[in-house]
Amino acid sequence: MTGMLDGGTRLTTDDGEEIRVIEMLGAGGQGEVYRVDSPHGERALKWYYPSCATPEQKSIVEELVARDFDDDRFLWPTAFVPSRPEAFGYLMDLRPDRFKGLPALFRRQLRTSPRALLTASLYTVEAYQALHSRGIAYRDISWGNIFFDPSTGEVLVCDNDNAVVEGGSSGISGTMEFMAPELVRGDPGAKPGTQTDLHSLSVLLFMLLMNHHPLKGKRELDIHCLDEAAEKKLYGRQPLFVFDPQDDGNAPDPVEHSTVLHTWAAAPAALRDLFTHIFTAGLRDPAARVRESQWRDALRSVLDAVVECADCGRQNMTQPGETSAGTCWSCGHTLTLxxxxxxxxxxxxxxxxxxxxxxxxxxxxxxxxxxxxxxxxxxxxxxxxxxxxxxxxxxxxxxxxxxxxxxxxxxxxxxxxxxxxxxxxxxxxxxxxxxxxxxxxxx
CATH class of the missing domain: 2.60.200.20 (Tumour Suppressor Smad4)
Known part of the structure; x- marks a missing residue:
């Protein structure tokens, strides 16, 4: 794998420390990531493509580095790395191997558990809540920016170079599947911020716990070409929750979407009620969206109410405080609380x-x-x-x-x-x- 920087290339951070490129680790939409050697050990360097190395992006990265946001749930930019001509990047900690990407989860390539997924959801909510409490909007919450430990549920938020102070301007609006409807439509005055982050966060939580997108039901199956126009209709102009209690026009297909039908049926009301609210009232009114504190309280209570089936040993989510729990999602036997x-x-x-x-x-x-x-x-x-x-x-x-x-x-x-x-x-x-x-x- 070859990239913009050769192995052995030496660069200097803005605070005067020399780093040396070891190897390229991967590439994304904005740039490439390299393993580098630094005076403090091996680190990761994100290096921007020329088309993305704009003065605006440079200003964002420099501001993020200056904030010195010390939170172990984020791979935060720690040093700005300039070069000539106008090329630049930033340093961050390396992501430990135990943290895996969500695409592998959605492809069912990871062994995990309901408890780990609930823990990851809770930790994700609290991570973004910590960011928002400092007046910073992430603006691109999606499946590509969260990594988690499948055994413990610990999370790492990566690609933090698009986060800006609430109200700040930037060209990044997010990933279409996760963008709030008003951003997808391009409503006058709508711009990414903490309020639109709440929609993106809820989409991410639904995908983590249900392994499905909340707006992809029968309507998506009827689309012959999922181009930009079709996506704007699905996510912006006519968004409809797959489990909307008042409109089944986008309900899951019993054959194509059997997984989400089963995971939804196995979810307790504490979670179903919040998802229903955010993806009905919250689609129409941004002020009606579920807050981080509401997600935190619900996820914690459900996590503490997970029980194992006495017959098959599988973990089941149960409704907190209830004295009966129905049947096991896996074997169908009655659960004993x-x-x-x-x-x-x-x-x-x-x-x-x-x-x-x-x-x-x-x-x-x-x-x-x-x-x-x-x-x-x-x-x-x-x-x-x-x-x-x-x-x-x-x-x-x-x-x-x-x-x-x-x-x-x-x-x-x-x-x-x-x-x-x-x-x-x-x-x-x-x-x-x-x-x-x-x-x-x-x-």
Missing amino acids: PPRLVITTPPPKAERHVRLRRGARVHAHHLSPEPARHDYSDATLIAELTEHPRKPGKFGLANRSSAPWTGTRSDGTTQQIAPGQTVPLRSGLELNLDGTHATVHAK
Whole structure:
């Protein structure tokens, strides 16, 4: 693979550090990406095609570098790399191999799970929420800019060189399939920003969880040539949700779209309701779009309500707080709901419902009414459901925190659970988790 820069080429960043090109890693619509050696180890260099190396793009990159946006969910531009004549690029961290692109997911080439996909969706929402909270619009949210770890759901947002301060001007409007209808139509005064990002984000979430585009139903099958005019009609002039409750004119085809019919049926109402709202009212009125905080709360609650089927072992999303869960999407057997831990946070009070399935865990964010960020990694572990080593089928909640708990049984007796100790799981058990109240419910 050959590119614009030869191996061994030496360049200097705007802060005076010398880098050396090692090899080309790939190419995209705006430029090529290279592995380079730097004083701080190997990095990635994005180098723009001459047609994209505009003064406007140069200004955007320089502004992004100057912001020094330190967030491990983004491969953010860290240094501007100028050259002559008018060629330039920027440095960023290399993407670890464990992070995979979404096209491989959509082609079913990755082994993952509903829990990992829900986690990736939650982390994606929070990543863009962090960006928006700083007054930055991404403007090109799509399947091509998100990478995720199929086992953990961790995400990396790449290609951040099109993000601009809200209200800033740029020629980038996004990828047609993900663009808000008003941008596709070219409505007067419509321009990319955080409000249009909300539409793009919802399309991405639908594709992550349903493996299908929310506007591609029967109407797309009737299109003989999906050219620009056809795309503008599908996504802009006449967009219609495939599960619009008032209009089935773009419903999924039972044969061609069987996957989305099954995934939609398996999704809990907490998610279906938000998708229905964003792709009906939100298509007509940008102000009616689902906010990041709404997605965050719904995704977290559904993630904590995932259970395994007792017959086939497959993971199932269930409706948070419900006492019955229907049947398994995979084998059709009736699901048995395990006990749940109801956590009541300190003021402002909020309830968290965590299904105590095998291996269930409680993390630091469960104890906070408004966590700044959700983190399901070992580093934030507070409690874990464990099976008794000598009594199969007997479970307890292990204290994985650094502080002792107080447990109150249904008969009113209490006990201390030191870090590392386990309290037997019983309905009605009340726990004081370092100032946060939790109760075990049978269902």
